[in-house]
Amino acid sequence: xxxxxxxxxxxxxxxxxxxxxxxxxxxxxxxxxxxxxxxxxxxxxxxxxxxxxxxxxxxxxxxxxxxxxxxxxxxxxxxxxxxxxxxxxxxxxxxxxxxxxxxxxxxxxxxxxxxxxxxxxxxxxxxxxxxxxxxxxxxxxxxxxxxxxxxxxxxxxxxxxxxxxxxxxxxxxxxxxxxxxxxxxxxxxxxxxxxxxxxxxxxxxxxxxxxxxxxxxxxxxxxxxxxxxxxxxxxxxxxxxxxxxxx
Amino acid sequence: xxxxxxxxxxxxxxxxxxxxxxxxxxxxxxxxxxxxxxxxxxxxxxxxxxxxxxxxxxxxxxxxxxxxxxxxxxxxxxxxxxxxxxxxxxxxxxxxxxxxxxxxxxxxxxxxxxxxxxxxxxxxxxxxxxxxxxxxxxxxxxxxxxxxxxxxxxxxxxxxxxxxxxxxxxxxxxxxxxxxxxxxxxxxxxxxxxxxxxxxxxxxxxxxxxxxxxxxxxxxxxxxxxxxxxxxxxxxxxxxxxxxxxxxxxxxxxxxxxxxxxxxxxxxxxxxxxxxxxxxxxxxxxxxxxxxxxxxxxxxxxxxxxxxxxxxxxxxxxxxxxxxxxxxxxxxxxxxxxxxxxxxxxxxxxxxx
Ligand SMILES: Cc1cc2nc3c(=O)[nH]c(=O)nc-3n(C[C@H](O)[C@H](O)[C@H](O)COP(=O)(O)OP(=O)(O)OC[C@H]3O[C@@H](n4cnc5c(N)ncnc54)[C@H](O)[C@@H]3O)c2cc1C
Numbered sequence: 175x176x177x178x179x180x181x182x183x184x185x186x187x188x189x190x191x192x193x194x195x196x197x198x199x200x201x202x203x204x205x206x207x208x209x210x211x212x213x214x215x216x217x218x219x220x221x222x223x224x225x226x227x228x229x230x231x232x233x234x235x236x237x238x239x240x241x242x243x244x245x246x247x248x249x250x251x252x253x254x255x256x257x258x259x260x261x262x263x264x265x266x267x268x269x270x271x272x273x274x275x276x277x278x279x280x281x282x283x284x285x286x287x288x289x290x291x292x293x294x295x296x297x298x299x300x301x302x303x304x305x306x307x308x309x310x311x312x313x314x315x316x317x318x319x320x321x322x323x324x325x326x327x328x329x330x331x332x333x334x335x336x337x338x339x340x341x342x343x344x345x346x347x348x349x350x351x352x353x354x355x356x357x358x359x360x361x362x363x364x365x366x367x368x369x370x371x372x373x374x375x376x377x378x379x380x381x382x383x384x385x386x387x388x389x390x391x392x393x394x395x396x397x398x399x400x401x402x403x404x405x406x407x408x409x410x411x412x413x414x415x416x417x418x419x420x421x
Numbered sequence: 422x423x424x425x426x427x428x429x430x431x432x433x434x435x436x437x438x439x440x441x442x443x444x445x446x447x448x449x450x451x452x453x454x455x456x457x458x459x460x461x462x463x464x465x466x467x468x469x470x471x472x473x474x475x476x477x478x479x480x481x482x483x484x485x486x487x488x489x490x491x492x493x494x495x496x497x498x499x500x501x502x503x504x505x506x507x508x509x510x511x512x513x514x515x516x517x518x519x520x521x522x523x524x525x526x527x528x529x530x531x532x533x534x535x536x537x538x539x540x541x542x543x544x545x546x547x548x549x550x551x552x553x554x555x556x557x558x559x560x561x562x563x564x565x566x567x568x569x570x571x572x573x574x575x576x577x578x579x580x581x582x583x584x585x586x587x588x589x590x591x592x593x594x595x596x597x598x599x600x601x602x603x604x605x606x607x608x609x610x611x612x613x614x615x616x617x618x619x620x621x622x623x624x625x626x627x628x629x630x631x632x633x634x635x636x637x638x639x640x641x642x643x644x645x646x647x648x649x650x651x652x653x654x655x656x657x658x659x660x661x662x663x664x665x666x667x668x669x670x671x672x673x674x675x676x677x678x679x680x681x682x683x684x685x686x687x688x689x690x691x692x693x694x695x696x697x698x699x700x701x702x703x704x705x706x707x708x709x710x711x712x713x714x715x716x717x718x719x720x721x722x723x724x725x726x727x728x729x730x731x732x733x734x735x736x737x738x739x740x741x742x743x744x745x746x747x748x749x750x751x752x753x754x755x756x757x758x759x760x761x762x763x764x765x766x767x768x769x770x771x772x773x774x
Contacts, residue, residue, distance in 0.1 A: 298554030303542025312626035384551025
């Protein structure tokens, strides 16, 4: 049975390039290029695999910036069929993001909404639950595997101290863990074809924020940073230094 | 839905009082993150002279209430049913929502565990509250009673302080493993309001078909954690890590790729997608210090790292650094500690005789 699958795509800054501004201590996030966020890439892979297994269509939705089309095209190359890019991302603000996405998702008939369980750059882990609450669809969270059948989804989910197999009725929200799969490297032909897939561009209504960021600075580091390049001297000194800690 | 995005601010924030914490439990046992929340909640409540309320949902709530009370809290709001032994999203969320709407807390803290996140995100939606996720520092302003919630962003390179001025309750999820478990207090009294509830089966949207306990090792309570990374070079080198850990009564941790490669099981992983630890001593062996790993060990009291690269990123987060091959340093360090312990034991024997 074919399934209508939605996958949520996110952009993130290249974390290796995020540095505090030397004079203000504020991160230079705005000037760092954005790429396809890791966990949503795993979600896209999971979505495409479900389509390949059961048939159906995968629609990507991205709330992002002006450059989000790039991430969407990468998702197309992986096998996502069509996409909606909504500009007006307000940074790490899960309530706003969830509100905009839920509104969009409601307009698209679907069986499954796939997403990462926590993004690699802001890792709030709030979005899956918020969307589930706003859509009134069950959340099958932290999936390590997903199977669909007879209007329901069976998910093996990873908790702190156990793995659970759970089942929920469709439509459902499914968040995936990083371990669910290894995202494919799309072949050149697919990358070329990606440019031709349908992509809608929309704008989000700006919303109020529930909270304000008072400061955002590099944390103080208070490490001693004693370096021993000669281990034969270093080891006894280190043992002396750590003796309290290992008592 | 637009109303949800632009939710109205509460009219009288002063009507919202007291500190709520959610006590994570499973099968009638409080989990460590629950105790961490009591510790944080108590500190905030004392600072603004308000009460600490513990929200406790599950089976065997009375027994767990005894334990919670022994750490010191003012009120326990409980809901008890055998059907609630396991976390079930909808009934748990409904019950907590009821407590929040009835009692109007100023602040509500929930551990950022997998179930805690599920719960917090729903309460934020149903109670129109702001939630600051995955905080590593939590405080309250004495005069305004505004929560100062600090969360790392952009892979720990930044710490954002986030305030929620207009909406109530002010919610935060707290990264598990970061906050200390408080001391027990003698003879603490607390008021218990525990209700027996019936779970409406229609609320159960998911079935749990089966579960398998993992041979999970809990790194969060360890005083010493010795972790191995790709710099070990081969799976067998984890034996050296283990020997050092044993010598210091510690546990073995790992970087993510070593678990990916199957050098060690996933439950040893430290970091953003593994466990968060704050031992007295963290030893990083052949670990480069990528932010996702740092997230899980940054709050350790002392950090010793061993790395062959004298420019390794991990050195920024270390108190002591030994620059050399781990395969050489680990046995030598283990020997040195053995020697030190022996000498130390002898000395104490002498001085007491
Ligand atoms: C979304 C996301 C989540 C992640 N979550 C986690 C997580 O939870 N935990 C985690 O650890 N990682 C996580 N990662 C991966 C992380 O980015 C790094 O890839 C990983 O931490 C690197 O592991 P490592 O330090 O063992 O390996 P490497 O980065 O390869 O470092 C090996 C180090 O060993 C040193 N070395 C080499 N040979 C020797 C020798 N003979 N003696 C001494 N030193 C030597 C090298 O100088 C180097 O510093 C995550 C990544 C992403 C994208």
